[in-house]
Amino acid sequence: MLLSEQKTHLVLLFVRLKIFIFCVCRLVFCLTFEIEEVSMSGLEMDGSAVGDRSGIAESEVQIASQLRGPNASRSPRTESVVSITECPVCFDVSLPIYQCINGHIICNSCLQGLTEKNCPSCRVSLAKPTRNLALEKVLKSYKVMLPCKYSSNGCTVKRVCEEKEAHQLICPFKTYACPMSNNNNCRWEGRLDEIVDHLKGRRRPSHFVPLLFGETATFYFPAETDAESQLAIQIQTCFGTYFLIALKITAATDPNAGNEYFALVQVIGHSEVASRYAYRMELERDGRRLSWEAVPLEISDNVKHAMDKGDCLCFSSKTMMLFKNREIDLIPLVVTISEV
Numbered sequence: 046m047l048l049s050e051q052k053t054h055l056v057l058l059f060v061r062l063k064i065f066i067f068c069v070c071r072l073v074f075c076l077t078f079e080i081e082e083v084s085m086s087g088l089e090m091d092g093s094a095v096g097d098r099s100g101i102a103e104s105e106v107q108i109a110s111q112l113r114g115p116n117a118s119r120s121p122r123t124e125s126v127v128s129i130t131e132c133p134v135c136f137d138v139s140l141p142i143y144q145c146i147n148g149h150i151i152c153n154s155c156l157q158g159l160t161e162k163n164c165p166s167c168r169v170s171l172a173k174p175t176r177n178l179a180l181e182k183v184l185k186s187y188k189v190m191l192p193c194k195y196s197s198n199g200c201t202v203k204r205v206c207e208e209k210e211a212h213q214l215i216c217p218f219k220t221y222a223c224p225m226s227n228n229n230n231c232r233w234e235g236r237l238d239e240i241v242d243h244l245k246g247r248r249r250p251s252h253f254v255p256l257l258f259g260e261t262a263t264f265y266f267p268a269e270t271d272a273e274s275q276l277a278i279q280i281q282t283c284f285g286t287y288f289l290i291a292l293k294i295t296a297a298t299d300p301n302a303g304n305e306y307f308a309l310v311q312v313i314g315h316s317e318v319a320s321r322y323a324y325r326m327e328l329e330r331d332g333r334r335l336s337w338e339a340v341p342l343e344i345s346d347n348v349k350h351a352m353d354k355g356d357c358l359c360f361s362s363k364t365m366m367l368f369k370n371r372e373i374d375l376i377p378l379v380v381t382i383s384e385v
């Protein structure tokens with residue numbers, strides 16, 4: 046009898062112990078789940094607090110909270126959203142996002158760069174691509190932080206899609222093609238602070254471009270060229286800034302018309318730097334003067350496009366003959382840079 050009572054007591058004790066262990070486990074699980082949810086929502090919502098979701102439609106907040114509910118599966122992390130929305134060609138995320146009829150996405154820049162308008166993923170025609178507004182809305186509404194396009198160069202900046210483009214324009218890790226790439230097929234690419242070193246010879250390969258100091262300098266450019274089109278570049282530095290002085294000679298299609306000459310100044314800096322300066326280019330000889338004044342181009346501006354538009358000092362072979370230094374067969378171009 047005594048033995049039976051002891052047995053019952055032991056069984057009861059065992060059952061209570063099991064219930065206690067179950068409760069402790071459940072409590073630990075709930076606490077862990079809550080902590081994970083808070084940290085994940087911080088990642089997804091631009092680092093803001095869970096309650097701070099201004100600008101997001103009520104229904105979307107409800108959808109988001111349903112996604113985060115205890116019965117739902119885990120909501121996607123920022124990295125997952127970025128990888129889902131990244132362009133399969135350049136691995137960047139940018140708006141607008143286009144898609145083929147099979148739903149494969151592509152960014153606007155890669156779409157414009159396609160030589161054949163076919164989807165890179167499935168080869169169907171992309172002649173009439175459609176926008177993927179749903180993906181764009183996810184990026185905008187949830188303020189997903191996107192890595193800079195130049196993250197592979199070392200940039201760690203992340204921005205929401207509306208602000209990403211503005212950062213990338215002035216990103217110190219942005220790479221630029223060699224300013225002479227069109228002229229001699231130089232494939233060099235480098236950061237803004239490496240351009241001068243590449244051009245003037247401190248860093249190989251180089252073009253050994255002449256560098257002149259001062260606000261006013263006289264550059265001597267070749268008067269003739271054997272090539273159909275030749276771009277010559279020299280560098281001027283003043284006010285702690287470097288400027289590229291570019292002169293292009295284009296052989297005219299009509300042999301009687303002679304060559305055409307185009308000259309301009311481009312600052313090795315962004316638009317904010319370019320807007321601080323003005324330049325004047327002058328050809329002067331025997332009492333004649335040909336002059337052009339403008340704000341320098343910024344480094345991202347296309348020199349060829351500006352010259353094609355005539356937004357520069359332009360003159361013909363006949364005019365050039367009036368200003369050429371006949372002894373040395375060069376064009377003396379006087380460039381004056383001033384602060385505005």
Ligand SMILES: [Zn+2]
Nearest residue numbers: 132135152155
């Ligand atoms: Zn792309």
Ligand SMILES: [Zn+2]
Nearest residue numbers: 145149164167
């Ligand atoms: Zn496709």
Ligand SMILES: [Zn+2]
Nearest residue numbers: 193200202216
């Ligand atoms: Zn960047």
Ligand SMILES: [Zn+2]
Nearest residue numbers: 223225231233
């Ligand atoms: Zn080069």
